[in-house]
Amino acid sequence: MTYLRANKRPGERRKRTMMVSGSVVVVFLAIIQLYIPHFFPAVVTSMFSPFWRAEFSVESGSLESPSMLVARNEELKRELADMQVRLDTIGATEQENSDLKALMGRASTTSKVLAAVLRRPPVSHYDELVIDAGSNEGISSMSLVYAPGDVLIGKVSDALGETSKVTLFSSPGQKYDVLIGSAHAPAVAVGRGGGQYEAQLSRDVKVAEGDFVTDPSLNDKAFGIVTGIESDPAQPFETVFFAPPVNVYQLRWVLADTGQGIPATSTKKK
């Protein structure tokens, strides 16, 4: 007995179903991304961050033998005792500094959160860090981020619940107002990527390699150290190259400012 086939081209129907369902999924994803921009980053980061934390712990030596850990612990205790003595001296100076600022009505009320660096350049691109502290710890977008030693390195560009993305000021196109050298010459630091900056200065300003570059705020945070100067006698300006005193490729911990956001005029994007 011969039957008529219900559909002359079953493959075509399947293909059409696939295309329609694919389009529906794409539209659905686009709508979610449009109206809840933090949805995908939050979901995917919460899936990956436990593995990143585990990797961080392994890199920090949590799987070493007990004898090695004990020896390292002893060594670190000795180092800590040495540092404590130095810290006491610095602490006294800082106390004096904050007392003087309080006396002048400019006391700092900001607090910082210590965060582990889960991802850093070159793994993450655009000179971006992923840190393991987020809005749950009081971090918000535009919070300033410091490397150990109070070196200003970037700002929080996106704060999720338990992680945040930090854009370094050295990211290409990022600009930040700084003061260069002992003359405190104002300039705009332009990110070149890889933790490097450049700035244009008048040739009349005396700048030498090794000079400090600082943040123009009252706190005068260290920003970088001049590593090179390019001068053309035909030009009225010289290009000053500088880098932070810490290596952004080796950062393991950072401090995120929970109280102080970045001033709106301080950063610009090309």
Added chain:
Amino acid sequence: MNKVTARIIIDFIILLAIFNGWWFCIIPLGLIGLWFFPYFVEIVLAGIAYDALYNLIPGMGMRALVGIIISLTMLLIIGGLKKVLRK
């Protein structure tokens, strides 16, 4: 090794590459997967995951969607090529 096992292995390596941010591994593996397996939508999921982890920052504009755009482009181009060459 059958095709399903090979596909699972490639998916797993792509997952590891996303974990480490190795886009230079994800793209060639995606091309291999798209060429040898039907409906290799894992590459689009990889693009979404990569952007969600490293790119999706407010204010980045279309640069934030580079993973999704590249994966969809690969899917369309390889899909078209397969159709033309395997006729």
